[in-house]
Amino acid sequence: MIQKYTVVILLFFMVLSFKPEQKNKVIKKPNILFIMTDDHALAAISAYKGFLSKVAPTPNIDRIANEGMRFNNAFCTNSICGPSRASILTGQYAHINGFFKNEGGGDFNSSLETFPKILQKNGYETSVIGKWHLGTSPIGFDYFKVLLNKEGQGTYYNPIFELANDSIVEEKGKYSTTVIKEDAIKWLENRTNKDKPFLLMYQFKAPHRPWEPAKEYANYLENVTIPHPETFNDDYTGRTSAKNAWMRIDGHMNRKDVKIKPPKGLSEEALIAWNKYGNEEGEFWTPDEKMTEAERKNWKFQRYLKDYLRCVKAADDAIGEMLNYLDKTGLSENTVVIYTSDQGFYLGEHGWFDKRFMYEESMHMPLLIRYPNKIKGGSVKNDMVLNIDYAPTLLNIAGIQAPKNMQGKSFLSILENKSKRIFRDAVYYHYFEFPYWHHVQPHYGIRTKKYKLIHFYYNIDEWELFDLEKDPNELNNIINNPENKELINKLKTRLEELKIEYKMDKSLTELREMTNIRINRRYLNEPAN
């Protein structure tokens, strides 16, 4: 009896004496710095060692890879701005969150659950600064300052931002990347409650079209010749949709894209028409009548790539400044840094600019994550992860379980190097918009480690199959090869399973109707609805 009492009393004192010590040991939830650029292809990030890595390195973004983890196979589920952003926020496919088109699909339903909202409810101080492009104002943020003009695309120069409480500021004479950088650092500096962990979404317009560099970078790469990618002169044999897309450097780039000075004295209307001439199929122009076709294409490519890479350079430097700020303030230690872009981009591959297609260059998103004490620097992963996985993962990092209606899944175990099973054997992709801007045929498909099967269905009915191991550039459509019958059946079966899993139980007629929907977006300085 006495012994029993002694044990109870002892235990009682142990608990009492333990408590305060444990309290001190409570680790603060990690801060999350989510950096996202717009249309930044893997080939233009030197950490990915692509065809541009030597001519235009990105040392600051590379730092995140060197000190963290590089994902070689992160994919968007619909390669276009708003839909990718909506999927990142909600953890859902575009057909579930409703934001499946950039143009004519209406605005983002801001009452949906998003990872910033959940983080905010769980004690995070949250902000988004830069490009948002979802129509409705951001919700779930203690602070926001997002690009408003050009239908939410924003401009490189004199960008206009929307702030909370319906206020609008024009940053006259300023460059968008610089404003976004300064504001993001200012927000970190002036946070009201520094005991709270933070989520900062630091989101650039760069390097989106029309690729207007900052003055300081105007001469960067001036005397350099940019190499061509391997598929620069693709003739689209066996791929009708690729052939019909309006995104060829030589066929569909306008004069403004490559910064040709317009003639003097044009009226405002005539100037707009002059600048955008080239967008449409058949609008032929050349900087010099004497140029051959190959010379002309290379000339436009050099102009395009140099400006694109100049925009990247400014963003890379702004990211470097942010990383230095984290170091200087001691924040690096407990901050997870994520670098990504809403999708990839064509930098001359297949002779193109823009994105949208399920082909590798635009389906890929860069994804680099630095997570002190969890990720070993220089780690590389080939697992296939999706933009719908970002939300569950970020919530998981904050110790929160993702809600069931998020379709993505957390890849925290990959970050912690603890994953034993294959994370995903196959991914599902779906693009809806047509015809504008670039006449890319709506399509869906499946990608496995080895194969990609795509169905283009809007006003054609064509399938494509690629062997990604033998043909990583996706030039050889092997759909009609009789040997592949069994493989095609297998892939189609898995595709059907994925459609069921992701609740994409729609007929082709219904899908075509989704493409036909025309609902205006909010922008143009109209008040929020």
Ligand code: SGN
């Ligand atoms: C603009 C561009 C298009 C681009 C879309 C979508 N034209 O409309 O080339 O595909 O944005 O980009 S431009 O002449 O206005 O630059 S996205 O990033 O919003 O998806």
Ligand code: CA
């Ligand atoms: Ca984009």
